[in-house]
Amino acid sequence: MVLFFISMMAAAISFGVLYTYLVRMPVLFMTRVFTKQINGDESKEMEGVFPEKAQKVIWYPLKIVFFLGETYIQAGWGAYCVLRALRVINERGLTQGWGVHIAAFLACLSALGYLAHKEPRKDITVMIQSSIAMGSYMVYCLVPTALEQYYPWLVSYFHF
Numbered sequence: 001m002v003l004f005f006i007s008m009m010a011a012a013i014s015f016g017v018l019y020t021y022l023v024r025m026p027v028l029f030m031t032r033v034f035t036k037q038i039n040g041d042e043s044k045e046m047e048g049v050f051p052e053k054a055q056k057v058i059w060y061p062l063k064i065v066f067f068l069g070e071t072y073i074q075a076g077w078g079a080y081c082v083l084r085a086l087r088v089i090n091e092r093g094l095t096q097g098w099g100v101h102i103a104a105f106l107a108c109l110s111a112l113g114y115l116a117h118k119e120p121r122k123d124i125t126v127m128i129q130s131s132i133a134m135g136s137y138m139v140y141c142l143v144p145t146a147l148e149q150y151y152p153w154l155v156s157y158f159h160f
């Protein structure tokens with residue numbers, strides 16, 4: 001059980017680092033580029049590339065795509081934690097896996113809590129995104145068929 005908890009915490013740290021560098025930094029860069037132009041602060045990187053109306057037409061749909069993509073990735077972390085817990089419970093033949101679920105839940109929330117704490121954008125969409133991601137562990141525990149519907153590639157990886 002201790003080894004499982006240590007491996008989950010290592011995975012949580014890895015997820016936090018990878019998410020920060022591979023998802024959050026590119027999203028923040030694009031946010032800075034477009035919000036500087038939309039708000040009137042001239043950005044040297046994109047100066048004169050888009051007309052102002054085109055910026056709004058491009059930025060707002062892009063913002064929706066970023067929101068949905070980040071939410072999917074963060075909720076996927078909850079799905080990963082649930083599947084790891086279910087795999088350990090099945091491999092060990094446990095009838096009750098409360099200890100395994102508690103360890104996986106703590107790892108899941110520690111990574112998501114760290115990401116939410118370090119998030120520089122403080123708006124309602126980020127709070128909704130973090131809430132969905134943090135509740136995903138409980139949803140996937142209570143409704144395991146949702147795992148197969150939203151993350152079939154992850155379920156097939158864990159051979160469930």
